[in-house]
Amino acid sequence: MERLTGLDASFLYLETGTQHLHVCALLILDPTAGGAHYTFETFKAELGRRLPLIPQMRRRIHEVPFNLDHPIWVEDPDFDLDHHIRRIETPRPLARQELADLVGDIASVPMDRGRPLWQMNVVEDLEDGQVAVICKYHHAAVDGITGTNMMMHLCDLEPGLSKPEPAEQWRPEPQPNDLQLAAEAVMNLPNRLGLVGMVPKTLGMVAGFAQRRRNNQAGMALPLTAPRTPFNGAISPERAVAFTQTDLGAIKEIKTAFDVKVNDVVLTIVAGVLRAYLEKHDELPDKSLIASVPVSVHDTSRHTTGINKVSSLFSHLGTDIADPVQRLRQVAEANRDAKKEHALVGADFLMDWSKYAPPNTFQLAARVYSSLKLAEHHPVVHNLVVSNVPGPPMPLYFLGHQVEAMHPFGPVFHGAGLTVTVLSNNGDLDFGFIACKELVPDLQSLADAVPGVVNELLSAARDLG
Template sequence: MDRLSGLDASFLYLEDNAQLMHVCGLIVIDPTTIPGGYSFEAFKTELGRRVRPIPMFHRKLKFVPGRLDHPVWVEDVDFDIERQVHRVALPAPGGRDELSELAGHIAGLPLDRTRPLWEMWVIEGLESGHMAVMSKMHHASVDGVSGANMISYLCSLEPDAPPLDPGATAGASMRVPGDGELIARAVGNTLAKPVNFVKMLAPTAAILVTSARRASEGKAMAAPLTAPRTSFNGNITGHRSIAYTKMSLAKIKEIRHAVEGATVNDVVLAVSGGALRRYLEERGELPTTSLLATVPVSVRSESEGGGSNKVSSLFTRLRTDLEDPAERIQEIAKSNVNAKEHHAAIPADTLQDWAQFAAPRVFGLATRAVSSFRLADRGPVIHNLVISNVPGPPVPLYFMGGRIEALYPLGPIFHGAGLNITVMSNNGIMDVGIIACQELMPRAWDLADSFPEELEAMHKAIVG
């Protein structure tokens, strides 16, 4: 038994039929490298064998009676790989439009909470001769980094080599507690909440004072609720549009080295800002003020709190108000120095500590209110979108023996921010995954196709 942290559980409480809290990955594979050739049955059998030593893949939720406390993870004694892995074929001609449409449909399907909170869809019939695997993992179970790690544990460095060592993720199965034990634990945790709340007040007050001082000095990160409204900022539905593209990691690094103080993430944000500027400008929708992005930050090495999610966030302006790509990257690099210093001044466990007070009924009522009354369609915009940068493998990897040609990460979207851009480095390439609410951004390809163009323009302006 393993109790969910407040942050992990909050992703369950925030979920509704439109706001689905799972993270996805679209893995494109060359099946010609699979020893003995590809067959779905052999693929599924091998996958079942590989997930067995890793508890995350065969655990499920058990809720506390009366929802008195956060749920716990328990062993799924009826685990069946047949329920987790599905097979589907693309309609002809099996190009990018057909693949993205199918991936969008799969991304819009909720996970079954009575089973382990993950599934994989094996997609055949790509016109390239490749195959694809669409993975889905609930955010209550993984964040971006841990999700990528879980996928990597199913991979190998050679087609016929054993999978990577799961290390600390392997272990004994989790027992299933009785309702009486869960209620007793819940009562104990509830009684401790007032004391823990009081303990949080002093450090939180110090954080607020520090933030106010940095703001007065012009050294704070960008503030939420100051974002301009765009066509993808509003109430979302359960329908998803997906697109993807690739960028040269070498060119991104060349830009980084040419701009003083810049990081790879700064370049990614600047390119994203330029691509979004192109997208909005072509539609006559470009705001005069800059778009504001939430950027998840992994605190995995710093945080000692429990839970699968070890993440915090910072807010940053993408300088979509600047046409010159060179000026944009320079301004983003400069402002992000302040944002990172501000973020570093906030203890890594702060978000996780406050999330312990997350109440399922309160979160559920709030989510339903936002959806039912369409509150995200009016009023201040908290942020325009989420942009994540997840480190990936620097060398070729093989998934079930098939060489990974691309790994496009796809994060969740939210009421009020119906767009998510996630990038992952992959053997010298930066794979870009874009997911949006279909009603708010029907053609995500229009945005995806702007990324390589913007990278080229920035590289030319900075490097020459």
């Protein structure tokens, strides 16, 4: 048994009927690329053989009585692999847009908390003969780094099936005693007074930000200063999904030519796509959009437990700048300033706050915020989330079959109904767009615009030479 940290548990507390806090990934596999002969039965059997390597895939949530403390992870005594991996049969081969619609439908359904918080849906019949695996994990169970590490246990560097050594028959650990859990939670209540100590620390930090701005010192974009766009409102349960792929070599060529970071290029591409989209809809604000950019702190956090070890910085995207090169330079400069100020916040600030989060209060606040659609009645915190996750630089074979693409999709939130996640994968950069379907009904147009924006930057980079 292991207790969830406050940050891990917050993804449970903040979930509502419209705000789903799971993440998805679309894997495109090529069953003809020198790997194992594909059948669904051998695919599922290989997954079952690897479960001993990933014990967290058999864990489920167990809540403390009356939500007196954060939940704990326990082994599911009724674990059933057939519930977690399923074959989706289609009447005919799926086209790209139909596959995106299917991923959106799967992302629109909340997860069953009574079981381990993961699913795989296998679609064998794509138009090009490839196989798709739609993976779904709750954010309480994975973040970018832990999700990638989990995936690596299911992958090999060589084609064919790799069978682990036979393990002893799995026997779930005894289930917890609720009376004992409740007693421990009551004993732990005084520790929640640590929240009081976070208040002056936070106020001091805010005062420091204000003072630096008065002194004309650059820093992070400030939350609650973002302009409102069509996708900044209360979200509905339905999700739309789109995806595309571009050459990572082109991204690195742009990076080198302009002496910036890969993440600067990624944010500039997203900015260019959003600028074109908002111009098309006659909704482009005069002010720059602000992105919330997750930052992994696994290597710098003092916390030794927990799955999600992440902070966030706010970055100007330069959507108010028409020239792509000027926009890239502005984004790079803004990111350098944002990182300096983010370092002053500290790697553990978010985790420290969430450590003391009272479960019932957080859940009630989330429900009230959602039901009253309060996101539409206060200034916009940030416009969207943009996440850049480092992936494998070499070919991978997922359960024996070569991975052609790996498109990630994060959650969307009230007030920020669009999330863009990119993952580097074997020389490519795989984009995943996910949005509230009601707020962004034409999401595919964002993905379709990526190649043009990349080519524009690449052409400018080559002109320098």
